[in-house]
Amino acid sequence: MTRTYQSATDAPARSLNDTGPGFATRAIHHGYDPSGFSNAVQPPVFLTSTYGFESVAANEAAAALGGRLYAREYNPTTEILEQRLANLEGAEAGLVVASGMAAFGTLILSLLSQGDELIVHKTLYANTLAMVEQAVPRFGIKVVAVDLSDPQNLEAAITERTRLVFFETPVNPLSRILDIAAIAERAHARGVKVAVDSTFASPALQRPLEHGADIVLHSLTKYINGHGDALGGAILGDAQTLRTLHETGLRYITGAALSPMSAFLILRGLKTLTLRMERHSATALAVAQALEAHPAVAFVSHPFLDSHPDQVTARKQMSNGSGMLAFGLRAGYEGARRMMDRLNLITRAVSLGDADSLIYHPASLTRARQPIRKDAHLADGVGEDLMRLSVGLEDADDLITDLRRALDAL
CATH class of the missing domain: 3.90.1150.10 (Aspartate Aminotransferase, domain 1)
Known part of the structure; x- marks a missing residue:
């Protein structure tokens, strides 16, 4: 089970011998063993579009398991980033993609189908707002905007067709705060999953899964990278959902793979x-x-x-x-x-x-x-x-x- 912490600032004081590495230590080291990469202190950048196999049978076995055939589906550099981010958020698994909007698109187009309903907070990042108003309804998905600053408003909005509640906190651009636990409690009581965009906070300040959310999204372009030189997005949550997002959303719906060079830059930013x-x-x-x-x-x-x-x-x-x-x-x-x-x-x-x-x-x-x-x-x-x-x-x-x-x- 992934260890979670009350805050990032108390993590560095923790001993490796009692409760495990602290947040800052894991942000630098988790998911990477230099001994497996010629003792390189920094993770290598794997610039390859495909992978060779020692035999036809090995190739077929990898394909049967949804394996490591092509760089859109797998890259060693991006895998380290996925593992590290999942660990920091307290998630079972993670998926990194080409941008924050790619993360949202992958999430929605993979988990929702024609006839489903999506509940969103009334205030969203401008491009997310454009997507839920213009693009998502074109696929037969109904979007319901709700003022989630009062979590009780959710109860009247949920129907038997509601599949997901999505919101940002802090909210872009208002910096208002939504109560993750209160919203998640009401959504879960009706069997609905909750996804939170935590870009404004980063896992150093807020980990929505600890408050009851099912899925966390980030624009890695922002605080996690922190240097304004790379685009990226991430989706973090339970292993089954993330497998669906990888095997459908990334592989053949959006194809929005993160470049290994961007993954390297984001890993570098994550260390600080x-x-x-x-x-x-x-x-x-x-x-x-x-x-x-x-x-x-x-x-x-x-x-x-x-x-x-x-x-x-x-x-x-x-x-x-x-x-x-x-x-x-x-x-x-x-x-x-x-x-x-x-x-x-x-x-x-x-x-x-x-x-x-x-x-x-x-x-x-x-x-x-x-x-x-x-x-x-x-x-x-x-x-x-x-x-x-x-x-x-x-x-x-x-x-x-x-x-x-x-x-x-x-």
């Missing part, structure tokens, strides 16, 4: 995950407190702020608040645009979880997309003044100074 998340979280809280004190700021949302409406739930299921926050300005849409253009240190970009601090304004991008995508719209609860800030690893004082200079000019 614990340290990075501690720094991201501490700096983000300091930045959030500074923003909250500025007269030009209308609101700030960070899970560990005293003013956050979900702070109790956040502290129950997260060991720290992460580096993500949202805030809005009293000057509204135009004020947000002016303020962002005055930033000198913080980069205007749409990703998150990098060493660099990144900020973006969802309303501006949505308006820019509308001439080519008439149905483009902001997610529920996202106002035109909202900005999402991914706080990086810079000095907190420098980030606060940059933000104050831009805000003071409004």
